[in-house]
Amino acid sequence: GATSDTDDVTGTVIESPGSRVPELREIEDLLPRYTGSILQVPPTFSAIHTDGERAYAKARRGEATELAPRPVEVHALRLAAYDYPVLELDVECGSGTYIRAIGRDLGRDLGTGAVMSDLVRTAVGLFHFERAVSPANLDRSNWREALLPPLAVVEHLPRHVCSAEDLALLTLGRLVPARVDLAERSRHAQSGPGEVDRPSEGPGDSLVSVALVCGRGELVAAGEYDQIRNVIQPRQVFPDAIRDAQRMADAPG
Template sequence: MAELIGFLAVDKPIGLTSHDVVARVRRLVGRTVKVGHAGTLDPAATGVLPVALGSATRLIDQLVEARKGYVGVVRLGVQTTTDDAEGETLATKPVPALTTSELDAVLDRFRGDILQQPPVFSALHIDGQRAYALARSGNDVTLAPRRVQIDRLELLAWTPPDLTIAVECGKGVYIRALARDIGATLGCGAHLAALQRTFVGPFRLERAVPLATLTDRSVVIQHLLPPETVVLDWPILQLNEADARRVRHGIAIPAHDGTEHCARAHDPAGRLIALLRRNGARWQPVKVFAGE
């Protein structure tokens, strides 16, 4: 049986962890197949969860820097311990009468390069322990603000006390923290009432597969995307058989004309065999897939 290699764009349902999704896919394809996910989604969130199979799991790191998109519902007037609907209520305050232009002026403070303090209930490490584990144990947890990039923050709807926002951002952004900070700026507090991830890099919600439709191995194969999906913006370097043989063994090959710093190496049959990075006048294999 041929090895399964590639990515699934799964539409994660509410109530499951990202690990639950991976476990379900693994049961369908067989315990011997490597399965991993890129970009954790909280159980209360839905939407795009990229799942890698086989040697495509070695490309998960290519999605770390990928832009992500979300649609979230921010409920004003209620602060929670976790900054979302899963936590206990900390405080409630009246929601002021707000116009859409007033709300947009507040959202503008969070566009671009900003400092954001991660939620206390997060998976970040503090002295080797997860922040959420320390918080659940009653410890005082303080996480330093981090610089993050929010490329798009748009008000989609305002139906008091809920505002619906669209977000496109870089790595490390917590939409829960964004909801919390919007509420703090407005003076009434807020939490994230609902969240859907609309894309991760090249993986889009409109082409994602609902988890419930993945019923057996054949259906998984039907929806499997090539591993190259995550590096389609890398140029292709078409190799002759001699250079392909060297690259398959991890040996650098000459880099001729061109200014590219990275490339996808294809063998004469057009198959992806490695990812390359330029090192001076040579292409150095950094991930080799041939023969795996």
């Protein structure tokens, strides 16, 4: 057992000699407490803003800082391995979740304390560790083969297939008329079993992020669909991709 002012081994670690050894069942029984929509107190050494500055800046000066609990989403929390004093967890969570805070709180509830000794990010959205390529394996001859198409970044978004007129509007940064309800497509893509679509609660809720693609399915822009006006406001336009799409459309045959 141990605690740390940073909740990991990079801080000042205080050992707790003679701490009890938690049983495996005790740990498993506690994991549901940290799963789902929970309130989490961020670590004192964190990038959270407090009184106009980062919490870690105050902590480094030795100033006491009390951070308010924040709502976070932990989709799954699994026990991967346990050999006291080392506990390994697999966590699937939303942005803003502090893994070291989960360990800190788990150790507190077990009565032993805990500090995070290692953290490996295995996936971010659609990008997974097992499909990553080490820079050591890349050189001038093969680096292009390792690149993912831009569409992979926005694969989860509803798509608008651009006509020739749409491509022309995009080059000017103009609004693009939508031909289908992209908000409905987004709801179908994101809603799972048992989830309920809720009505919009404000002006910002009428905007839906969308991917704009050419007829060949390649990304030419990213934008926001305004379901009230049924138009798409381009936010990021890729001129080279648009020119390529226009050139291919004009090519004979």
